[in-house]
Amino acid sequence: MSTGNMNLTLKVWRQKDNKTKGALVDYKLADISPDMSFLEMFDVLNEQLINKGEEPVVFDHDCREGICGMCSMFINGRPHGPKDLVTTCQLHMRSFKDGDTIVVEPWRAAAFPVVKDLTVDRSAFDRVIAAGGFISVNTGNAQDANNLPIPKMQADAAFEAAACIGCGACVATCKNASAMLFVSAKISQLALLPQGQPERYRRVQSMVAQMDAEGFGNCTNTGACEAECPKGISLENIARMNRDFATAKFISEETV
């Protein structure tokens, strides 16, 4: 790893576990390369901490390619930091200046309890998906992919909704800690395709009910989620979810 000449002050949230109160702790870092990713900078910090015999900072990460949705740092008041359409792992130190103070906090939501330091428990998202974010198909050979004609626009919209990596930046940045962008993307990716139709109205009711049960907040249409989403998931999805929900409750005869 190349060394550089950036000197930084980090203020990192340290919290032993869910039952202990946490606090911001200051760390000085020297000779940081602008070519490092934000997580590589954290690796440098952790090596220093380990060498000093201190506990390293715990944070979520996996692919470091911006596609897995694991990294989840709230950097200087914004999820995934100052750049648009990137995850924390794809954020580079060149987005900061020498001498900067950087505040790093975990996602904050009642539905995302802190596990340790910067790691939060996002299994609430898994339970929302399990409640209805699937389709039922017959076993056996897969059908030919082109069996069902799907208009290009429709396929594109479904694909864009499916780009959601479930990182939780939408919840983290929303002033109400609402999960509606995530849930609506997971509903839309199926509602837009013929394969999603049989369970369409059952799905929206079950997933919204689970979202509410997890203790997420309510959408007030500030648009912060769309602006901060590393995958550019659109607010259109929330409108579609709202429409489907109303149809399910007031028009569909099927109840959940």
Add this chain to the structure above:
Amino acid sequence: MSGFGNALSSSIGRKYVMGITGIFLILFLIVHAGINSLIFLDDNGLKFNIGAHFMATNWIIRAGEYILFLGLLVHIYQAVNLTIQNKKARPEGYAVYNGSANSKWYSRSMGLLGTLLLIFLVIHLKDFWVVSRFTGIPTVDANGNEDLYAVMKEKFQDPVRVVAYVLLMISLCYHLLHGFASAFQTMGWNHSKYNGIIKRVGVWYAIIISIVFALMPIAVYTHLID
């Protein structure tokens, strides 16, 4: 009403209630601003008093008044409800939160703006509604109608009241600036062909309605109309 389940108590159901009552109140403001604009005819309030007399005596309007208050109360009740839930959804806040990086301040301040409007409403209802419905309008105009215009002229002699009304119309403007388009989004009316026009109409609506209302105390106080 079996079968509707948690339709109205769910997060989206509550949002629908906010959207529907919001649109209803938006429509009401058009009627209110329209009739009040009759004072700008500068005919010593004669046409305005005819309008006020109609609004006070027509039974459909009187029935509508109950629905209006109901709609307003539901809008407030649900807003308080949602705000409490939203606060609970993030018990521990951020040390640094850069909201202006991703959203407009007034979209994040609907509760504050709404509370200011509620304070305004209490003053406003006491100033005019209580007088015209309960304590009675003291004088009649040349047509023999209750002279609500005279009440208006008298109230807007007080500079403190004039300034308060104008300032609170600014909070109305910002409340509508977010509320108009937000109601459409909540109702699911998001469509690439109409989004632009909804946004533009919302901005013009918010600005025109608040300016029309704010001009009334200003015009009366400065004797632009008499």
